[in-house]
Amino acid sequence: MKIALIAHDKKKEDLIRFVTAYKDIFERHELFATGTTGMLISQEVSLPVHRFKSGPLGGDQEIGAMIARNEMDMVIFFRDPLTPQPHEPDVTALIRLADVYAVPLATNMGTAEVLILGLKNGYMAWRDIEHEQGGTDGE
Numbered sequence: 699m700k701i702a703l704i705a706h707d708k709k710k711e712d713l714i715r716f717v718t719a720y721k722d723i724f725e726r727h728e729l730f731a732t733g734t735t736g737m738l739i740s741q742e743v744s745l746p747v748h749r750f751k752s753g754p755l756g757g758d759q760e761i762g763a764m765i766a767r768n769e770m771d772m773v774i775f776f777r778d779p780l781t782p783q784p785h786e787p788d789v790t791a792l793i794r795l796a797d798v799y800a801v802p803l804a805t806n807m808g809t810a811e812v813l814i815l816g817l818k819n820g821y822m823a824w825r826d827i828e829h830e831q832g833g834t835d836g837e
């Protein structure tokens with residue numbers, strides 16, 4: 699599965715701890731991330747990550763484009779709900795696209811935990827079936 703990992707600055711430490719705790723699961727999947735988040739994951743958790751631009755420079759939109767092409771299976775996005783972001787419209791757009799294409803997206807650690815354990819226990823198999831069938835292209 700292709701998994702996007704994103705964290706706003708005040709949530710980056712939480713995401714690193716989360717990815718470290720579930721490294722055995724994450725290492726079996728293909729990881730993508732916004733720029734700084736991806737750099738930290740590769741440095742601190744030693745997992746390979748495809749890095750996009752930093753969020754404020756378009757990284758959320760790059761991940762959104764993958765969702766629109768049915769190329770992203772899950773998004774874990776530790777948002778900071780207490781700090782205004784200059785690229786708030788991009789954040790909203792990413793979450794919207796996940797809803798358009800029914801891609802599982804967690805915006806906090808509690809939900810992320812459920813998603814990642816669901817992934818481990820095979821509850822994401824429907825994504826494989828969808829890929830085999832050519833996916834939903836939203837038309």
Ligand SMILES: O=C(CO)COP(=O)(O)O
Binds near residue numbers: 705706751752753
């Ligand atoms: O701002 C972000 C998501 O909206 C995250 O970007 P960085 O991972 O580059 O800090």
